[in-house]
Amino acid sequence: DAKTTQPPSMDCAEGRAANLPCNHSTISGNEYVYWYRQIHSQGPQYIIHGLKNNETNEMASLIITEDRKSSTLILPHATLRDTAVYYCIVRATDKLIFGTGTRLQVFP
Amino acid sequence: DVKVTQSSRYLVKRTGEKVFLECVQDMDHENMFWYRQDPGLGLRLIYFSYDVKMKEKGDIPEGYSVSREKKERFSLILESASTNQTSMYLCASHRPGSPPYEQYFGPGTRLTVT
Numbered sequence: 001d002a003k004t005t006q007p008p009s010m011d012c013a014e015g016r017a018a019n020l021p022c023n024h025s026t027i028s029g030n031e032y033v034y035w036y037r038q039i040h041s042q043g044p045q046y047i048i049h050g051l052k053n054n055e056t057n058e059m060a061s062l063i064i065t066e067d068r069k070s071s072t073l074i075l076p077h078a079t080l081r082d083t084a085v086y087y088c089i090v091r092a093t094d095k096l097i098f099g100t101g102t103r104l105q106v107f108p
Numbered sequence: 109d110v111k112v113t114q115s116s117r118y119l120v121k122r123t124g125e126k127v128f129l130e131c132v133q134d135m136d137h138e139n140m141f142w143y144r145q146d147p148g149l150g151l152r153l154i155y156f157s158y159d160v161k162m163k164e165k166g167d168i169p170e171g172y173s174v175s176r177e178k179k180e181r182f183s184l185i186l187e188s189a190s191t192n193q194t195s196m197y198l199c200a201s202h203r204p205g206s207p208p209y210e211q212y213f214g215p216g217t218r219l220t221v222t
Binding site: 042044045087095097 | 112141143148149150151152153156166167198200210211212213214215216
């Protein structure tokens with residue numbers, strides 16, 4: 001299973017776009033990229049996933065590079081409630097392997 | 109909505125005690141998972157179960173056991189709690205065949221072993 005690398009922390013001003021990067025240089029062809037987030041004192045929450053193409057849903061957008069070795073989660077208009085730890089996961093099976101994630105702090 | 113509940117949000121136990129952490133899901137999911145979460149280490153998989161009475165070791169099973177007697181309930185057991193098992197414990201459930209990202213988590217149990 002591919003290993004992921006994320007920056008430990010990031011800051012973002014409220015109302016601005018938050019761009020969270022993830023490197024997964026050893027990703028294989030059948031592995032999806034998933035993003036979860038965990039707000040303090042809650043369980044992880046699914047955000048979005050993708051295989052090759054860019055994806056968008058009501059929560060976020062996911063941009064995957066053409067070589068699939070990295071991706072970026074975009075929260076287009078961050079709010080204070082988006083303050084959380086964001087996990088990038090690369091996996092092909094039912095088991096999810098979480099890394100240490102990026103702690104995003106949204107400030108007023 | 110999928111609901112995964114855990115028996116306690118906070119638990120304090122003494123070293124050597126036997127500890128039961130209960131997880132119940134109401135969506136008839138076959139797959140259930142137990143993770144622990146520690147600062148700087150992220151979430152790590154302890155055990156998982158694909159069906160009643162079935163269990164498989166995750167990445168850090170030492171010091172833990174599990175029980176799956178009913179489909180909706182997955183219990184994590186610490187036979188003799190130790191201080192290094194102080195952690196946040198998270199349970200999750202998932203339906204086989206659905207995308208792996210559709211893994212739903214409970215709110216967590218913060219266990220302190222003194």
